[in-house]
Amino acid sequence: MTTTGEEHTEAGTGPWWWVRWRSAVLDASLALASAAECAGEGIRFAHDAGLPVPVGVGFGLVAGAVLLLRRKWPIAVVLVSIAITPAQMGFLMGLVGLYTLAASELPRRIIGALAGMSFAGTLIVTFVRAHQGVVRGDVTMGDWFVPFLSITTAIGMTAPPVLLGLYVGARRRLMESLRERADSLERELQLLAERAEERAEWARNEERTRIAREMHDVVAHRVSLMVVHAAALQAVARKDPEKAVKNAALVGDMGRQALTELREMLGVLRTGDGLRAQAQPVPAVPLAAVGAAAAAAASRAADDPADRPANGSAHGPADGPSLAELDELVGQSAAAGMVVELSVEGDVRVYAAEVEQTAYRVVQEALTNVHKHAAGAKTHVRLAHRVSEIAMQVENGCPPEVGVGAAVRLPSGGNGLLGMKERVAALGGVFVSGPTDVGGFRVSAVIPVFSPSGGTPSGGV
Structure with missing residues (x-):
């Protein structure tokens, strides 16, 4: 089956080889009109050939109905139209068949060869009929009229449908290419968004790990010393009050130092851009931009250690x-x-x-x-x-x-x-x-x- 780009991209919902019911109805209407035209022309063909009129009408109906197959077999439709040209039948079928052939995805050499055959057949038949008319005296024009009429008729029956079909076929292929590119870009954007979301999640996990590490470093040492001093204080409280007072003072110093470091760390999270971000609504930022910014920051931090803040991460306080x-x-x-x-x-x-x-x-x-x-x-x-x-x-x-x-x-x-x-x-x-x-x-x-x-x-x- 020879189809256009538009038919490749749409889901088939029509009967048989049609992708849509609308296309099937259009082809059936054209085939019915072509059959009626060929049946009417079959009467004259029967008289000229000395055949019974029903035979000429039946032949015209069968030949004209071939147009129903134009989407599936456009070459066959054009060949039938060329074959019945001597009988002066199938003008509509020839026009529509050449248009469908030119709009299809067949090689240009096949389209050119069939269009040339149709042009030659129309030229010869028109020339013979016009010459017979001049000989019978039906036409009284000069000798130039027969070639002029033949060439004009052949061009008129061949060039317009072929050129229109080539244009429509090229336009459909262009639209199909644009749709494919749009789908590809959409898939790429979706992939970038997924990767950006993964990078953002990675950045959040890294930030949580960094904060947990900072809290551990700040609290663990001080609190461990406080526990050790508290145990010593408990052991010597009654035996050596002076040493107990000294240990109590050390515990207090350790606690104050731990609180100071915690206050400095939490203060960084609550000042500057953090407060402004809490006071103002956060504008919507594309997920791809967030992922790109996070990846760029991580790349800069990995490539140039001197650009990292003093706490060893991509964020955080400079004091320590x-x-x-x-x-x-x-x-x-x-x-x-x-x-x-x-x-x-x-x-x-x-x-x-x-x-x-x-x-x-x-x-x-x-x-x-x-x-x-x-x-x-x-x-x-x-x-x-x-x-x-x-x-x-x-x-x-x-x-x-x-x-x-x-x-x-x-x-x-x-x-x-x-x-x-x-x-x-x-x-x-x-x-x-x-x-x-x-x-x-x-x-x-x-x-x-x-x-x-x-x-x-x-x-x-």
């Missing part, structure tokens, strides 16, 4: 702890009863804020884990300033036997080591942790360094 506070951190653990030593190798330097924060948080979390799981064990904290990296190691020995007066067991969420590893990996560093041969535990991390302005390592101070 630094390596200059490491002595105070170790002192707090020592005040809680831990035997801890700090050693620093190499020239002390100033690093980018996120490098110093990450190094500080690694040591802080490692000391917190010692309080939780190895209370009373001797701990060594080592910090090494190298040419292009900074290394840190926290190693504790085997904890003493659990007995009377042992430190209180602290709860653990199991996310401390994972959070440290994520922080170090985000800066392109290496993180390793595991038990030692003597029954202790070791946490090691190496972070590549860069200056606050990015690029090369900063100079010493």
Whole structure:
């Protein structure tokens, strides 16, 4: 079946080979008109050929009804119209057949060959009939009239339907191509929207993970020290009131420090654009734009670490702890009863804020884990300033036997080591942790360094 582009894209709802009932009704009407025309012309054909009139009428009806097949077999319709041209039948069938043939998806050489055959047949038949009329005296025009009439009739019966069919076929194919492109673009946009939604969900998950990690880093260490001091306070409250007062003061200091850090962190979420976003309605933003912005921000943060904020994420406060506070951190653990030593190798330097924060948080979390799981064990904290990296190691020995007066067991969420590893990996560093041969535990991390302005390592101070 030879069809046009429009028929390819529409769902078939009509009978047989028609895609629509409207097309079937149109073809049936044209076939009925063609059959009536050929039946009327069959009377004259029967007289000229010396045949009975019913034979000529029946032949005309059958030949004209072939137009019903124009959409399925346009070549057959054109060939039948050419075949009955000598009988001066099928003018409507010839016009409609040539139009359908030219509008179909058949090769141009086939369309040209059949159109040429129809032109030649019409030219010859018209020339012979006109010449016979001149010979009989029915026409008294000059010799130029017969060729002029033949050529004009052949062109008029062939060129208009072929040109119109070619135009309609090209237009339908163009519309089909445009529809396919529109469908393709719609599918691409849908895919982009789905990917943008996935990226937005990934960004939300990353933000939730970052906030959870920050809260863990801020709260876990301070609260762990507070619990240790509270346990010591309970143990010496009656025996040594002076020491109990000192421990109570330390607990208060730890609590105030924890509240201060929490207040600073939550303040970032409540100020600036956050307040404006809560006070004003949020405008509708295309999902693809949200995904593109999230992907661009994540790509920038991954490609250029110097462009990240100081907390090691794509968002967050720029203020935070630094390596200059490491002595105070170790002192707090020592005040809680831990035997801890700090050693620093190499020239002390100033690093980018996120490098110093990450190094500080690694040591802080490692000391917190010692309080939780190895209370009373001797701990060594080592910090090494190298040419292009900074290394840190926290190693504790085997904890003493659990007995009377042992430190209180602290709860653990199991996310401390994972959070440290994520922080170090985000800066392109290496993180390793595991038990030692003597029954202790070791946490090691190496972070590549860069200056606050990015690029090369900063100079010493």
